[in-house]
Amino acid sequence: MTQLRQVLVVGPSWVGDMVMAQSLFMTLQAEGPCEIDVLAPGWSLAILERMPEVRGGIAMPLGHGQLGLKERWRLGRELAKRRYDQAIVLPGSLKSALAPFFAGIPRRTAFRGEMRYGLVNDMRPLDKAALPMTVQRFVALGRAAGKPLPQPFPRPRLVANPANQTRLCSELGLDAARPAIAFMPGAEYGPAKQWPLAHYGALAALLVARGYQVWVLGSAKDAPAGEEIAAHAGEGKGEGVHNLCGRTQLGDAVDLLGLCAAAVTNDSGLMHVAAALDRPLVAVYGSSTPDHTPPLSERVAVRYLRLECSPCFKRVCPLGHTRCLHEITPDSVLAALVTLGVAAQDARGAA
Structure with a gap:
């Protein structure tokens, strides 16, 4: 052999x-x-x-x-x-x-x-x-020197763990039968890559009103962001927003993303995880650009304004306004989800 x-x-x-x-x-x-x-x-x-x-x-x-x-x-x-x-x-x-x-x-x-x-x-x-x-x-x-890339080159495809998905839903008190949309608001690199938390909150309110739940994923550092998103979602909406930041390990976040109907994210590591799980994905870019590290999936809508000052690749906006992110509205991200086949109707009637 x-x-x-x-x-x-x-x-x-x-x-x-x-x-x-x-x-x-x-x-x-x-x-x-x-x-x-x-x-x-x-x-x-x-x-x-x-x-x-x-x-x-x-x-x-x-x-x-x-x-x-x-x-x-x-x-x-x-x-x-x-x-x-x-x-x-x-x-x-x-x-x-x-x-x-x-x-x-x-x-x-x-x-x-x-x-x-x-x-x-x-x-x-x-x-x-x-x-x-x-x-x-x-x-x-992975190819011999000078050998051209395979066309098309293979895209990442992670495989979620079903047993861990069942455990997580039970331990975290999540309703697996209600369609969930993941938010990944983390900004490890800096605020110039973070879509405003108020925008995330406004979008959460729109989605909860349509019968979705929102799972906010990230590390313990992102837990305050998750709380702020739930607060911005407003009275009567916060109960549909689950702040899971810091309550899961990285593998758990992968498996939870595998259960979601879609994801909304900054340019981040979890963005690439969601793409590799083939989740419908809205990726919001500010100081960085999708030209270098785009999410590798067919079911992606990128929101990137390509302002004259973009991309600057700075951690903090050097001009002090972060227009590249603030001018991407919650309604435009909701519209992007609709183009991906998500949130076009009330999830409670979409069985």
């Missing part, structure tokens, strides 16, 4: 990038059956568990930005026991290429980065004009 090719991927450090890396894993499997392990931050293991192409995740013992040379050497010697045929390094840093080098993996593939000559022996030049999207760059590393 021929042994399958063994591949180690050094994964990225952001939720959205980890989701987009699934396109690379799909590409590798299409090139020929292989066993794929992913060395990645511990938080990402729940995402990797929902990717059928991945055999297993290996938690990186060092935090983002830590060099930890001795620890990386020890990790490399442990990885050497697995006898990988190839390593693909997605981050551009020097330190991210150390463990595969210490592991003695014979083929180490990456784009040219921080002086990684010798650490990487299958070095690729990065033509940003030819590969403007992050996902295209990931997929390119």
